Amino acid sequence: MSNIIRTIYPFTGEILKEYKRFTEEQVIETINKSAEIFQTWKSISLDKRINKLNNLKKTLEEQKEQCANFITHEMGKPYKESIAEIEKCIWLIEFYKENAIQFLSDDIIKTEAQESFISYDPMGVILAIMPWNYPFWQVLRFAIPTLTAGNTVLVKHADNVTGCALAIQRVFETAGYQEGCFQTVLVSHKQVRSIIENKNIKAVTLTGSEKAGKAISKITGEHLKKTVLELGGNNACIIWEDADLDKYIKTIVNARMQNAGQSCIAAKRFIIVEEIYDEFVEKFKSELQKLRFGAPTDPKTEISTLAKEDFVKELQEQINESLKMGAKVVIGNKYKKAFFEPTIIENVTPGMPVFDEEVFGPVAAFTKAEDREHSIQLASQSKFGLGTMLFTEDIENARKQIDKIEDGAFFINEMVKSDPRLPFGGTKNSGYGRELSKEGILEFVNKKTVYVR
Structure with missing residues (x-):
C-alpha cells in the first residue's frame, strides 16, 4: 500500500x-x-x-x-x-x-x-x-x-x-x-x-x-x-396490507435512498404482503423518480454519486448474480463512473445476493410475502441483525412481533435511525x-x- x-x-x-x-x-x-x-x-x-x-x-x-x-x-x-x-x-x-x-x-x-x-x-x-x-x-x-x-x-x-x-x-x-x-x-x-x-x-x-x-x-x-x-446489515422493511402508504411512502423511500443508500441501517430488503404489493411498487417507483439528482454541492440535490467508483462494480456484481437467479429490474440499474441510478429489483428470494448480503447503494430489493406471518419469517432470514422496520396500522399486532425479531432495533412506522437518547447496535453478524x-x-x-x- x-x-x-x-x-x-x-x-x-x-x-x-x-x-x-x-x-x-x-x-x-x-x-x-x-x-x-x-x-x-x-x-x-x-x-x-x-x-x-x-x-x-x-x-x-x-x-x-x-x-x-x-x-x-x-x-x-x-x-x-x-x-x-x-x-x-x-x-x-x-x-x-x-x-x-x-x-x-x-x-x-x-x-x-x-x-x-x-x-x-x-x-x-x-x-x-x-x-x-x-x-x-x-x-x-x-x-x-x-x-x-x-x-x-x-x-x-x-x-x-x-x-x-x-x-x-x-x-x-x-x-x-x-x-x-x-x-x-x-x-x-x-x-x-x-x-x-x-x-x-x-x-x-x-x-x-x-x-x-x-x-x-x-x-x-x-x-x-x-x-x-x-x-454491516441488510435491514428488512416489512409492509403489511394495512400500511398507510400515502402517509409513509416518503419515509420508506428515504429509508433506502438517504446517503445514496450507503448506510448500514438502511432498508435493504423490502418484504411486502402480496395484497398490497402492486400498489406499493407503483407508489415507491413514483416517489423514487421524484428524487433530484445533481452535484453534491448543489443545495437542491437529493441524491448524487457513490463515494467511490469501486462501489459501483460491487453493486453490479450483486445485481447481475441475482438477475441470473430470477430477479427482475423494475427501474434503474444504470451507472456511470461513481453514479449508480436508483434501482428497484423485484422477484427477490432468499439465496440471492441482494437478499442475503449487504447491498451498499441505492438498490431496493422487493420480496413478496404470502401474509403477515410469512413476512416476519422472511425478515428473520438473515445473518445480520441491525434493525427491522414494520409499517402497519395494527400497532397491537406489531408489538407482538418484537420478540420474534432478533435485531438490535425494531421500528414501527418509522425508518431505523440512530438517536443520541437510544442505544444503537446489532446482533448476530x-x-x-x-x-x-x-x-x-x-x-x-x-x-x-x-x-x-
Whole structure:
C-alpha cells in the first residue's frame, strides 16, 4: 500500500489533497502522547469535562458549513445531508452535556457494608476505526461520550475522508481540549495491528464491514482487549396490507435512498404482503423518480454519486448474480463512473445476493410475502441483525412481533435511525456492544465495585 493518501471528489474524480501516512515512530509517539495526556485528563472533574462540551458545541456551530463541505467533497454526500449530519452531531453534544453527570455518577447499592457502590472509571486510550459514510457522526458518537467519561481517543478514519478526520481533530483542539485528548492517526490497515497490540491501547471500537469486524476481533481477542463492533446489515422493511402508504411512502423511500443508500441501517430488503404489493411498487417507483439528482454541492440535490467508483462494480456484481437467479429490474440499474441510478429489483428470494448480503447503494430489493406471518419469517432470514422496520396500522399486532425479531432495533412506522437518547447496535453478524445513550458512555469505563466496611 502506498504511503500517500489521496482524497478524491467522487462527482468529478478530482484529486482534492494528498497526505503522508504516519511512520511507525510517529504512531508510537502519538500513542504515548495519548497515554500521557490520559493521566491528566482523567483527573479533571466531570463538571469541567462537561464544560468542554459547551465549547465544542459552539465551535462546531461556528464551523458547520466548513465541516459540511469536507463531507460533501470527500464522499459525495449532498450538501443538505452533510449539514444535517453536523446538526445531528450538535444535538449529540447537547445530549451528553445534559446527561453525563447522571450517567457517570456513582451507583449506590445497599448491602451490609457501611457504603457500597459502583464507580465508573475511565479505562485509558481507546482506539476507534471509523467508516467514511457518516464521517463526522460516526466519530463523534464514539468520541464525545468516551472523552467525557475521562478516556483519551485515537481515531483511524477511512482514507477517503482524511480531511474530515483532521478537521474533527481541529474542532476538538479549537474547543480547548488538550492536544492528545483526540488524535487522528494516518495509518494503513496493516499498521492497525501494531496499534492494537500496544500496551497503552485499552479497548477498540470499529464501525465497518463484517470482514473488518472479524479481523479486528481476532486481534483484540488475542490480547484480551474490550471491543465494540458495529458492522454491516441488510435491514428488512416489512409492509403489511394495512400500511398507510400515502402517509409513509416518503419515509420508506428515504429509508433506502438517504446517503445514496450507503448506510448500514438502511432498508435493504423490502418484504411486502402480496395484497398490497402492486400498489406499493407503483407508489415507491413514483416517489423514487421524484428524487433530484445533481452535484453534491448543489443545495437542491437529493441524491448524487457513490463515494467511490469501486462501489459501483460491487453493486453490479450483486445485481447481475441475482438477475441470473430470477430477479427482475423494475427501474434503474444504470451507472456511470461513481453514479449508480436508483434501482428497484423485484422477484427477490432468499439465496440471492441482494437478499442475503449487504447491498451498499441505492438498490431496493422487493420480496413478496404470502401474509403477515410469512413476512416476519422472511425478515428473520438473515445473518445480520441491525434493525427491522414494520409499517402497519395494527400497532397491537406489531408489538407482538418484537420478540420474534432478533435485531438490535425494531421500528414501527418509522425508518431505523440512530438517536443520541437510544442505544444503537446489532446482533448476530452485525456486531455487539452499544453506542449512544447511557449504554454508549458506559462501554469504555471500568465498572468498579467499591465496598467500605
